[in-house]
Amino acid sequence: MISTNDREIRKIVVIDAPPDMVFKAISDEKELTEWFPDLAVLEPRIGGKVRFTFYRKNSENQDRDHSPEGEVLEFIPNQKISYTWEHKDVAGFPRTIVTWQLEHIGNNKTRIELVHSGFIGAENEMYDEHREGWNYYLDRLVVYYNIKM
Amino acid sequence: MFPSELAEHFDMTLAGVSTHLRILRDADLVKEKREGQRRLYSLNTEATLEIKNFYDQMWSNNLNSLKEFVENKKRKEGKRK
Numbered sequence: 001m002i003s004t005n006d007r008e009i010r011k012i013v014v015i016d017a018p019p020d021m022v023f024k025a026i027s028d029e030k031e032l033t034e035w036f037p038d039l040a041v042l043e044p045r046i047g048g049k050v051r052f053t054f055y056r057k058n059s060e061n062q063d064r065d066h067s068p069e070g071e072v073l074e075f076i077p078n079q080k081i082s083y084t085w086e087h088k089d090v091a092g093f094p095r096t097i098v099t100w101q102l103e104h105i106g107n108n109k110t111r112i113e114l115v116h117s118g119f120i121g122a123e124n125e126m127y128d129e130h131r132e133g134w135n136y137y138l139d140r141l142v143v144y145y146n147i148k149m
Numbered sequence: 150m151f152p153s154e155l156a157e158h159f160d161m162t163l164a165g166v167s168t169h170l171r172i173l174r175d176a177d178l179v180k181e182k183r184e185g186q187r188r189l190y191s192l193n194t195e196a197t198l199e200i201k202n203f204y205d206q207m208w209s210n211n212l213n214s215l216k217e218f219v220e221n222k223k224r225k226e227g228k229r230k
Contacts, residue, residue: 011208017223
């Protein structure tokens with residue numbers, strides 16, 4: 001078994017602004033592009049579509065832009081937002097989950113806890129945990145195989 | 150895991166699983182180790198760790214940008230009031 005650190009990223013940051021302002025910055029399509037992707041789609045409801053496009057800077061063709069996409073799993077205004085994050089065009093990219101948890105702390109500040117989980121980073125796990133990984137790879141394989149044939 | 154162990158869990162023949170595993174190995178998604186006559190397979194975790202490290206760095210940078218953006222915005226709105 002491995003520690004959880006091998007499969008998730010956890011970051012904490014305190015922002016000197018109230019939760020509603022922070023929530024808007026992480027969930028509003030227009031505000032997102034002010035600090036994060038070049039283009040943002042985020043439908044504010046459970047099951048809503050998420051797609052962030054990052055242009056390749058200093059590049060004439062934009063063929064190599066990357067666009068992670070997924071769907072909204074949780075949407076609680078001013079408190080929490082969670083969505084899947086996948087790269088369908090990158091072989092071996094796992095189905096990861098990004099979760100933003102906001103907490104109102106004193107002096108009108110907001111504590112953000114960001115967790116990006118679902119990275120497969122273990123070799124010695126028990127089978128049940130492994131199964132999803134193998135299923136994933138085998139699914140991928142079918143795609144890869146069809147391309148090669 | 151050995152191909153025979155994997156085959157138990159999929160609706161595929163052992164030969165089918167073995168073929169798939171060889172392709173996964175060629176695509177660098179799994180690692181293969183020979184144990185006598187048998188081949189042992191494991192996920193290539195280096196590939197996923199590389200992805201994870203990329204995102205670790207990316208989130209650090211972007212959380213700083215987020216902090217800057219929101220705090221600047223708050224400051225500007227405060228001035229207007």
